[in-house]
Amino acid sequence: MLRETAKEEVLDRTAEVASAIAVEGLRYVSDASPGYRRKRTGTSFSYYDKDGKRITDKAIIRRIKSIGIPPAYEFVWICPSPNGHIQATGLDARGRKQYRYHPKWRELREQNMYEHVMQFAAALPALRDRVASDMKRDGLPREKVLATIVSLLEKTLIRVGNAEYAEKNKSYGLTTMRRKHVAIGRGVLRFDFTGKSGKQWKLQVEDRRIAAIVKRCAEIPGHELFKYLDDDGTSRTVDSGEVNGYIKDITGQDFSAKDFRTWAGTVLAALALADFRKYDSQAEAKRNVVAAIEKVAKQLGNTPAICRKSYVHPEILCAYMSGDLAKMLDAKVAQKFKRQYAKLTADEIMVLAFLHRRLQALKSSA
Incomplete structure (x- = not known):
């Protein structure tokens, strides 16, 4: 099955990367040791x-x-x-x-991106199940609020937030957002705030459960938007570390809020490129890649350069430039694994299957 095979591939490749470090003659070092x-x-x-x-x-x-x-x-x-x-x-x-x-270290990290992305995608069904369950908890406990933030991470692609950026730059993410940054209606949230790098975010989320939970958070005194009540009824704020810890506890792996944006960027880029008609030249293909990256960057609130470098799996772009992407994004594969990945969308399954097949092809040619 794809999930089991992908996991096995991840373990195999992780061992390969460790071996490659030794083969390449690299050494782990720390700037805590004496240097030039x-x-x-x-x-x-x-x-x-x-x-x-x-x-x-x-x-x-x-x-x-x-x-x-x-x-x-x-x-x-x-x-x-x-x-x-x-x-x-x-x-x-x-x-x-x-x-x-070291250049060789950067190459190894890029190779390891396969494993991380595939692991995250494989972990998403269980993560989404837990988030849905925690959002149904009574009252306003910590897990319920953290689950709501994670759900919004997926729905909006807003960054998780950084307290230092909020204080110094007045730029916000979900955990640092203020009450004034969201208008709460009946089943609707309207966000309006300044994000990282001065990006202005204006978006709407229609979800009755999320809106009801956010409304309860906002009713607790304090300018922070997201707050929960501990066992003694004392209100507490949340930070990005708690959100990342929640994700890691559920998955048992080293995932963070950023992985939602990376996975979304990869899926969105694949779909954007798949929408183009078959190109007639490499020049046209390059223009299409630029247009697709610009589209995804706008959705993520990044510059195109950062989006391409950090939020889109490089093999999506390589496969498109070589003409392989359309052939390997197969809707029939999505249907085949629909039951296995019930909490993934058909588009997500297509991209996950593509990465799996691409990894197999690269290993076979190595």
Whole structure:
């Protein structure tokens, strides 16, 4: 069956990635260990080894420069080994830690994306069952509110939210949303708020159960929208960590709120590309990919560049450019596995089956 086979493929490929790290000669490293440092000298930089001695070896300097560490980064740590999976870290202008990885490590992570996406899709039926069950709980307990947030994650594709962004940038997600950001009607929610990167969100959700739960949350004193009542009747707010913990507890795997957006982006991109007529040239195919990514990015509230890089499985685009996507997105496959994946839509099953078949084909050709 697809679910069991996909799970077996995931385990096989996870072992393969671990083996590939050794084969590629990469080493797991940490910037907590001693490393090279850099100091600005005029318009360029000088580099110093773990003992504080200036590095003069031209080969080492070339490697360091090839990492591409932005000049503005501060507190830069550089891996002494050319085989470290992390090659450098530093703080950007906003004080956020940034990483520069070894090219081979990036390749391995991209390969492992198959396993993660397929695992998440396979876990969705059980996750949706639990969410539906928790939303039926009496009162307003923590699990009921978390389930409601997860349901809205799926329906709206709104980000889960980040307290730091809300405080510093006045940009919001579901867990940081204020009461003023939603108008609650009878069975209807109308969201109007500023999201990450200044994206203005205006959307409507028609769902009586969700609207009723959100209304009860909003009636609890406090400017936060989502609140629950603990065993003592004390109101508590929720954060993104609790939502991600809820998802992980149900699935028993390392999934988070972002996976809903990645899965949705992948499915939406596949459907958008499948809607185009057969292209006559690679130039036309590229234009179609750009148009599809722009459409999905708008739905996710991302820039097209971020959408393509982080929210659409690369094999969807590769298969489209090679002319294989339309052939491998088979509605008959969706019907065949409809009972097995009762909580997945026919479109989701088609995309999951495509990824499974694509993985098999790649393994066969390896």
